[in-house]
Amino acid sequence: TSNQIKTCAPPVIFAAPLRGPLYPIAGTTSPRSDDGSSPLIPLQRPFVYFGRSYSQIYVNQNGDLTFNGAFSSYSPQRFPMYGTRDVIAVFWTDLDNRVNGEIYYNQYTSGSVLQQATQDINRYFPGLNFNANWVFVATWYEVAYYPTTGTRTTIQAVLISGGQYSFVLMNYGIIALTTHNAGYDTENSTHHFTIPGSFSNNATGSYSAFRLGSNVNVPGRWAFRIDLGSRGCTFNGKTRTIGCSPWYFLQ
Ligand SMILES: *[C@@H]1O[C@H](CO)[C@@H](O)[C@H](O)[C@H]1NC(C)=O
């Protein structure tokens, strides 16, 4: 109905964030490096990514998550890249925390972070009666661009699962000026999504489209459902096979 469509407005640029998009920044810190990654992180619950179930993940220095192995590429590519890996790129660019910045990751299977995730997903994807039972938060906190430029950029990936569903929230703090890509891509690019503004002049800096924009009316936050395999997903009676977010259905 038109009411449902109104609750899922297309990306809106706000003059100033109404509230911070970031989940708690906590947990294990990744080794400091340029182009490095976390060790293999065993997941406390399997995570389904477009029909494939993963029990491990890597948090890579250059702003992305991968499942089958670490990924060191520092040159952002456009999606679809028809590659050999599943990748969730919150902010794919040449980040370097040898001097400043920390990369944190944490898993939650109970407590207030699960409650927050349950609430957020039910607000953004109404009608699923979703209950989060696992949340993984990776935060690149005040990390510099290569080569140890002293700039400070904060980005965050929040993976959320429960029942048959999985989601990612991409949350953006301050984004220092540079070029990069944000979104997700899968092996052979069966599923992919690029946040509007990637590679444009407004991707980063004070007017960063990621930080000021949103597909869920929370400036700096982008929410995507990412569990679905080849069957696609339906929303408001329409079926899509290449992207599943409320905003996508309005295109
Ligand atoms: C990707 O393409 C290769 C080559 O065609 C194929 O062997 C592989 O199964 C494909 N993977 C997926 C997940 O579709």
Ligand SMILES: *[C@@H]1O[C@H](CO)[C@@H](O)[C@H](O)[C@H]1NC(C)=O
């Ligand atoms: C970049 O942001 C400025 C200020 O908000 C806006 O006037 C301009 O149209 C934007 N440019 C692009 C390419 O989005």
